Amino acid sequence: MMLRSLFASLFLALAGCTTATAVTAPQTIAATQREPVTILVSIDGFRPEYLGRGDSPNLDALAATGVTAEMRPSFPTKTFPNHYTIVTGLRPDRHGIVDNNMEDAARPGERFSMGNASQALDPFWWDGGEPIWVTAEKQGVRTATMFWPGSEVAVRGTRPADWQRFDMNITNPQRVRAVVDWLRRPQASRPQFVTLYFDTVDTAGHRYGPQAPETRAAIREVDSRIGELGAGLDALGQPVNFVITSDHGMAATSAERVIRADRLLDPAAFRTISDGAFLSLDPLPGREEEVAAALLRPHPHMQCWRKGDLPERFAYGTHPRVPAIFCLAETGWLILASEPRYSPDGGTHGYDNLDPAMKALFIASGPAFRSGVILPIFDNVAVYPLLAEVLGVVPQPSDGQAETLAPALRD
Template identity: 55%
Template sequence: MPRLPFFAALLLSACALPASPPALPPVTAPARATATGATPPPAPAVPDRPTTILVSIDGFRPDYLRHGDTPHLDAIAAAGVSGSMYPSFPSITFPNHYTLVTGLRPDRNGIVSNTMEDPAKPGALFQLSDSKVTHDPDWWNQAEPLWVTAERAGIRSATMFWPGSDLPIRGMRPQDWLLYDPDYTSAQRVRTVLDWLRRPAGARPGFVTLYFDTVDKTAHHDGFYAPQKTAAIRDVDAQIGALRAGLAAIGRPVNLVIVSDHGMAPVPIAQRIDPAGIAPPATTRTLGGGPLLGIYPRDGVDPRVLDAAVGRHAHDRCWRREALPARFHYGRNPRVPPLVCLADIGWSFADKPSAYVRGDHGYDPRDPAMRALFLATGPAFRSGRRLAPFDNVDVAPLLRDLIGLPPGQGLDGTDRPFRAVLRRQPLDR
């Protein structure tokens, strides 16, 4: 994911909303009369629900495990639940992170790309480097993320960086949140989460997100095969170990779900596609780049100019928005460009070659290199189970089960892939 501007001050205290509502009283079994008419003493209070922590390791492929760099993640995979996921199209950061917490594919949740336009917002360009635009709630309000749903249900939530979590969506933020700061280290992120969980019950979150971005960044900026990427993998694994050790010291029961948003593919130096060869600059303009390119006709130009680009080319394919493959579940949202071009795996839309073998993503979600990680452990999960590959829209329904939210209506996913690995079956599913 591209680097966002540095924010000079973290709003750890100032960014939080006012104090959360009081904790709900413990649930007790109703008293029952005995044959003699005496009333037995009240049953013990039901313990509060384990905290659910959702961890994202951006750009982490499942096959990064088991190579000696990830002992803590390997241990979770062996003792807990493991599997891989198909990301949603397009297989890039913001759309998939929003899918993971809404249960809606990008075409329905509104975050259709890392860079996008909206006919209803003429002149506005959503791009990761412009926080003034990305913090406009209008871009995000097409769907409701889990931290908002949890807050509405009286369940306190806390987000340690997650796309969309540092602005009000549908008028609400999580109780605890931080403005994204790329220089906030992985260790600092873990320490903050642990501090949240040391709080007394009334101020302790029931749902937490934790985001690590260094594995993705190093693959993009230093190279797919760069030692910096291996170092980032090792560091994130060490922080997962620190998180688990801290949780054990606190003694809080936690259901830990670890995911990634997409995989990563090597892009050799010479494997570039010049966008000008597909979209002549005199009559068209492009949006995006890398594996995925959006094309628009220039103002005043007949839209039929795009017809020349439709179809299969040497290393890519272009579709009219309304003719995208049905398996992409993409193209009905007006934010999708009128023409969408997708490069073959390992190729990239760029006007000049890279200086090294870059890592990139955004390719066909069914390509094995785009597979995303899934691991889970905690009191809700059985031990030593492996899942068949599933779509990442299924994660949000699982999280709703863990958090204690009712089934979502009209979601694109389901909790069915997880029923055999949960110790207690969800009700009313």
């Protein structure tokens, strides 16, 4: 079944129409006048196993009519690092967004965090990689971003032609309508590449856990938005190449599985950068040996390393922004630096990127892609060269290989 026909059917069912004339007749004419748009979608925290359970009929249909695979996130399995890896093809240790929270010796006294707009919008933190929208804009391909980490920033002096500053108060339906409105434009101002971000599934997974009814409800809500997006584009006669991803998975956590770092050593001996699925910290001057002695010895349910000793398979630990000591919890456990600021019961990510619970979603569907193909698991660095190929732009050097996802493309 062609993608437009699939979404036309979904649109008619949702609208309660009895014939296809109102939707299919105009779009058949319009489709001949429009080149396909490529839409990169992130459903934050979406595990591949969420598909096929009855909660995601629109995503299931796209997977069935396109290409699907499990995708391995980069380490650490956090939101900002993996979103930037997907759009740059560089692992976090190379593009420099090494965590959701970071410090840099070149900026003493400053801290990057997801909630600190004064830092998160500073190109200083992001210029280690060139995202696909910058690559495209420099080569004459118009882009628009309905949220994506880094898309609000003038990376290497360039922003998308259209972009929105992230605001959780902008609802999922509003996000979808904004994308459709961009694509109503005349050809000269219509984007050829668009990003779209949904945080709902991740939020529910953190609060309630990956298998909770509330998380399944969030999956259904986002899936319905995907259906609305497809129906809206179909009504415009706009062919679309969807690349639908997630940044990481989600693992269940519990108050019964917590390691307290402040009970292992004096909290005045170190400065915490991040805690949760992992603890990253810098010892305070003169306390280095004390901290190392307390943490680098064996511990149940966690392992700690100096940054230079992290396992090679993580491809992590050489960037100056990686803190001096890094402790990784066993999946399902939490390492907290102090009294919890939130309930440990729920879910989180940040664990070993080889753990099955951290696997990410990948679906590609549209005229550029083959139909009914299931590919082996692959590393998320391969998405960037795939996007460049579909957009017809020359990619920057990256850690991804075009050959990895070449079997997804039509000849």
